[in-house]
Amino acid sequence: MLKDDKLIKAYGDTYNDGKIQLSFTLPIQKGVEAEEAARIYCSKLGLKDIEVVHMKDLREGFTFFVVYAVADVLVNTDKINVAKIEAEEMSYYEINDYIKDKIERNLTVVGACTGSDAHTVGLDAILNMKGYDGEYGLERYPQFNTYNMGSQVPNEKLIEKAVQENADAILISQVVTQKNIHVKNLTEFVEILEAEGLRDEFILVLGGPRISHELALELGFDAGFGTGTKPNQVASYISQKVYEKFENNN
Amino acid sequence: MLKDDKLIKAYGDTYNDGKIQLSFTLPIQKGVEAEEAARIYCSKLGLKDIEVVHMKDLREGFTFFVVYAVADVLVNTDKINVAKIEAEEMSYYEINDYIKDKIERNLTVVGACTGSDAHTVGLDAILNMKGYDGEYGLERYPQFNTYNMGSQVPNEKLIEKAVQENADAILISQVVTQKNIHVKNLTEFVEILEAEGLRDEFILVLGGPRISHELALELGFDAGFGTGTKPNQVASYISQKVYEKFENNN
Amino acid sequence: MALKLDLDQQLIDSCREYTSEIADEIGKKISKNTTTSVERTVLRLLGVDGVDQHGIPLPNVIVEKVKEAGELEKGISYWFGNALLETDLSVQSLAEEISKDNVDLLNIPRRDQKEVYNYIYNLAKEKAAGIKENVEKRNELMGKYPPGPQPWLYVIVATGNIYEDVKQAKSAARQGADIVAVIRSTAQSLLDYVPYGPTTEGFGGTYATQANFKIMRDALDEVSKEEGHYVQLVNYCSGLAMPEIAAMGAIERLDMMLNDAMYGILFRDINMKRTFVDQYFSRMINAYAGVIINTGEDNYLTTADAVEEAHTVLASQFINEELGLRTGLKKEQLGLGHAFEINPDIEDSFLMEIAQAQLVRQVFPDAPLKYMPPTKYMDGDIFKGHLMDGMFNVASIMTDQSIQLLGMLTEAIHTPFLQDRALSIENAKHVFNSARALSHEITFKADGKIQKRADQVLEETAEILKEISDKGLMKSLSEGIFGDIKRPMSGGKGSDGVVKKSSEYFNPFIDVFKEELKIDAEGR
Amino acid sequence: MALKLDLDQQLIDSCREYTSEIADEIGKKISKNTTTSVERTVLRLLGVDGVDQHGIPLPNVIVEKVKEAGELEKGISYWFGNALLETDLSVQSLAEEISKDNVDLLNIPRRDQKEVYNYIYNLAKEKAAGIKENVEKRNELMGKYPPGPQPWLYVIVATGNIYEDVKQAKSAARQGADIVAVIRSTAQSLLDYVPYGPTTEGFGGTYATQANFKIMRDALDEVSKEEGHYVQLVNYCSGLAMPEIAAMGAIERLDMMLNDAMYGILFRDINMKRTFVDQYFSRMINAYAGVIINTGEDNYLTTADAVEEAHTVLASQFINEELGLRTGLKKEQLGLGHAFEINPDIEDSFLMEIAQAQLVRQVFPDAPLKYMPPTKYMDGDIFKGHLMDGMFNVASIMTDQSIQLLGMLTEAIHTPFLQDRALSIENAKHVFNSARALSHEITFKADGKIQKRADQVLEETAEILKEISDKGLMKSLSEGIFGDIKRPMSGGKGSDGVVKKSSEYFNPFIDVFKEELKIDAEGR
């Protein structure tokens, strides 16, 4: 098969051999039956050439498995459609100039870790002076008025603050995703905004290590930023989005 | 759900949450499309709640992924049917006594690493004096005549020797399984025996780290021994099997 | 323990002098005040348990009544003791009657202070004897089912459901874990009471309740016996109910407690005075109950940089040590915390980790140091994560650490799966076994990077402790001396629970514990 | 390199004395014989390439003809040189004409020995100059695109298909691999010729052919340039075609070669004399081509126990060193091999690994030691496997190893997947970077386990070398001194290729190399 084929599969050591690695635990006592159970479990996923290469007794009736197998399904790379943030990445200086030249006023952003989330490091990385990975945070930008409300902020309080400061954008960080708590929390946030007729007042930006742009859109946000986001990427997005809104309104 | 339920799934931290870990490489440039490709690939396996937690650029157009997901399929533990070696495990002394008492003659075994396989350590572990994991090898058993032909033995030569020594059992070790070379090799072995009408003359025992009893049966062997096999397990099996044959013939 | 670093002992001594001054300041604050939680703890130690018809714990109900009446400054012991004498009810019955408003503590005849004190002091002695039995029981079990060699393997369970936790804990214990910590539902620190009964719906962890303590203790005792290996149980003695949890732990024979002098202030924005008073009494209970405390310096490094702020960890350990010793904790009970959190992409970062770990080891030779794993630089690459945990284990065995909180390869992804924990135990056992004697085999070069780094951290520590002792700890905290976090001196949660003691105040347990722990007038 | 062990230098010196005696015995055998493969190599070095109509390589065709005529004892150089002079054909045309039976080497006029010698000697000098150009090119590239610091990251590719290998090699090189070895199709050692052309169907590896060498060299040169980091290429200079492969490597600018004095005897049952003669000439070529050789002591530990047989590894290294130096290899070209193969379940096994690695490091301070990863105790638990590879990397950086053959987490399962190799590179980079200066920071306790273990191994090594020097190496090998393997003195494969030299024998390349490498009469 050719390398530039559009139909791809996993690659172990031969093009499209489909080789993948799995590990999981089954609630079954270690033994030949357990090994067979692992094989059946994998075969129900449509896997082929299943090799249970390791079994470990975790006691209390649990067994851990490492498996190699062939996943004989294809991805058509021509048909991958993924929403992307439509903003050109600019530098600190470019962004400030852009806002000065095109929007001609300061932008205001309000950010928080909402609900019971107390992981402030990610939000701080975007908002605080210090910034992240060599990039200044939004507080440092002369063209941004930045309000960082910190951790465990109730949705209502955040909205109140955004209204009060006449914010252009609301930034939410969600790190804890256990039992999909973030989905619940974020859905509620958008519902309140909509109920109050405020949804279109703000650009809604979501961030966190388990957040994708896709998910953010699904939840009714305008953009989502994941692991490794740098402040200038967020600032680029917000300023271009505000300008776009401004253009549309004129 | 109850712990003693017969329908099981993977267990992460909640009974039957179905959580599994995967890793694989796709021939696609790292980026959001690649991440989506990984997600599509997993969803084609029927996986749910797919989280691509890590992506690494392997260069040359390859990306490595670590994924957690939910495998929402069930294994019915009541319906697991797995062939097991039907022999009671005996100790060195018990085996020798068993042969002396019940079979009343020495048993003869011939072993080899066949084809191009040069991995003798596993076969030696079973056959040589020294043995394995605290258990003596078959050479040490007074009731066994043991011939270890070593590595890279052609199938024909092994059969020749077995006939010559009037062996009770033929032991084959296969360690290299790349491109299923072992399957080819072992199938050929059984075909030769059958063609020569010798199949029922010998107990055929297969061993190696990627060998299961199941596979051995499929390939026409009488028993298969995998990782961690001890010599006494093999000796127990052979002696009981010979006795069974002997009984059947009388 | 091998002395591998040549440290300036004078500098270490002056660190302890500064810390002593710091502790003197705090001591004054502590001695003048009590808190609602301390008073609730007295009730718990006397035997009050259960909740009222609204689900509010009886200790809260009773203390609140007295507090509302503005009479808590005398101490709950007087009021409750008086009522016991007056009503002749059992401790628990009295508590229940009070909650049902059948007895009004403030509106019954008031006996003489002295008489009540004597009565309640004897009752306290009796109750304390019960705790001592637990200590003896622990010693007996530890003798019969000896725990493994140090570093001990410490794992967490965090399902939120005590019954699910039990499965995971037993599985880990049977695989060789020495210590199981039940992670608490997030921000339980902020609850000004202790939830009641067995619980199954925690968030990111399971509520610390007395029933949950008991369920887990029983499960681990069962495994300890079957595996011939005593498994220690840990929970969080932190937050607004800190001393109450100490009492519950003493009663249910927990073996270790996360218990830090400043964690609540810094990481939960709890009022300073409240925290210092609470930690004092809670530690005294832990001291008496033979519990090893685990301090929380690792938390500093989740926000601050581990290279730049290394000295704040050591400074905080000195403070935790001094405040701890003043509550009667023995050196062997001071599980001072630190962590392997330097950015591993820094060249020779491992050498800096070794420097820090060995420095701490030598400065606190008798402390059962608790070493926390890499978390900050863990990402979704579970294979690299497993390796980092391995390096952490190497650092530990190289520097004679005592309590090893095992890192999880999935740290950046989810709370531990059963298999993650199993792999971590395997990792630690592998490294510890194959390099068991490593720390005894090596010494560090006199002018090497490790020695220099340790010297530097020690010097910076002395400087900062001097600064704190000059300024006072409370003021320093308000200026953000630790973990980059600033806390107002009189702000924070729970300040309304701080009550100035009247001259008649007494707390019989403090007296009993002081006697038994032989704490002298200066609090040492 | 830090001297951490206090070793008995006298013992080391006597090891070298014994080895010198051992080498004298072998030297005598070598000087009396040539082999078909040595003669084929002469042809290759002169420029003969290609195959005949049956696909048989021309060097084989030509040497076979002379051998069949019983005239190889004079050396192929005479016959081929004579024909060149007589026919006036180019080297390659002559070779082709011979293969087509248009020229019969033995049935053309025979010129004077002296005249032919002079002619062919000059031709050899010219060809040697070509090899020198490769050395200069390598030096230039290494200067321009400097390789990383040692330990160098050495990875293998093993798909069996040279084009698939190229992808994997480039991917690894771009991730930071310093060295790429193309694993050879299994048992190529036993082929008494070198396959021809690009190949895509190897078994467990890819055939070593000149075309494959070139394809991979070009690919790596491309990456070296793009990444600014010279990537070294390795293949196997082993087996019945050992010297021919050395010649091909010299021509295609390979940088390293697996090339052991005894591997073929022990692990491929190749005749002893054949092996010793072949390794001599092959090493001379490697020496001249600036190639680092990798010896194969790691192989011993795949069958023998790494604790019990540690001294045989060191003894074999001494022998490989001495035989190597006598062929003109510089100490800096002696990549002596050893391995991290002690059962990790043994308490303090890691200390024993450190002892061995440091011992070897100090005994051979200038050698670019090649350290092989754990393989024997790897199983299907890839997570534990990754950790073991990490411990191996720690051992390496702690003891200043030079060439690190990266372990793969899937060692027990399959030949490396692309991702396995990537994880191994990540593992090594992580450990090496974070503990870069570790070896300079630590010393070992004078009477510690590490020191004692090293002393013990060194003592046992001296004993066994004495025994071998008394008995002779060939006899010792026949008795199973290494790797538990016994080989009959005159048995083994390829013995029919050994030819006693006549007094008129000459090999112009040996003379050229001896001059240039300044090898004196005694072969040092």
Ligand code: B12
């Ligand atoms: C540090 C830390 C803590 C610290 C937090 C200190 C603080 N002030 O933030 C402390 C110790 C307090 C803590 C506590 C807990 N933690 Co915690 N913690 C972590 C840890 C180790 C690192 C997180 C971090 O700081 N990452 C660094 C930052 C820079 O990365 P980031 O958050 O991804 O941010 C980047 C992007 O995502 C993005 N981004 C993030 N937010 C935003 C917002 C916007 C608007 C934008 C544009 C971008 C953006 O940009 C940032 C820069 O690139 C992680 C594990 C790990 N290694 O990831 C666990 C982790 C997140 N914690 C976890 C848990 C469960 C807890 C607790 C609930 C445990 C407990 N029971 O007590 C508590 C409670 C916390 C709470 N109520 O929320 C789990 C979450 C599991 C899950 N998926 O749900 C993790 C994954 C650990 C684990 N495996 O169990 N934790």
Ligand code: B12
């Ligand atoms: C040692 C070793 C070698 C040694 C072998 C020395 C020798 N004399 O045996 C040397 C260095 C020579 C070698 C060479 C090669 N090896 Co190798 N080798 C290994 C290694 C590291 C260990 C194998 C071993 O000894 N295991 C210990 C024994 C005791 O275990 P065991 O074989 O499983 O045996 C037990 C059971 O399986 C069972 N058993 C086994 N046989 C039998 C027979 C009977 C009758 C019974 C009843 C039971 C039984 O009982 C035994 C005791 O419990 C493995 C990797 C690994 N860690 O497993 C690679 C490995 C097996 N080798 C591999 C390869 C590819 C090769 C080469 C082809 C590489 C090359 N291109 O040159 C060569 C060629 C070998 C050949 N022609 O066969 C691959 C195989 C991949 C695959 N699945 O196909 C492996 C997995 C490494 C890898 N990841 O690439 N190898």
Ligand SMILES: Cc1ncc(COP(=O)(O)O)c(C=O)c1O
């Ligand atoms: C000393 C201490 N107490 C308590 C906690 C966490 O408990 P909570 O979330 O209830 O504050 C920690 C967390 O690491 C800690 O170190």
Ligand SMILES: Cc1ncc(COP(=O)(O)O)c(C=O)c1O
């Ligand atoms: C020195 C040496 N040569 C050659 C080989 C393998 O090559 P072959 O399989 O062709 O013998 C090895 C294997 O490790 C080796 O160490």
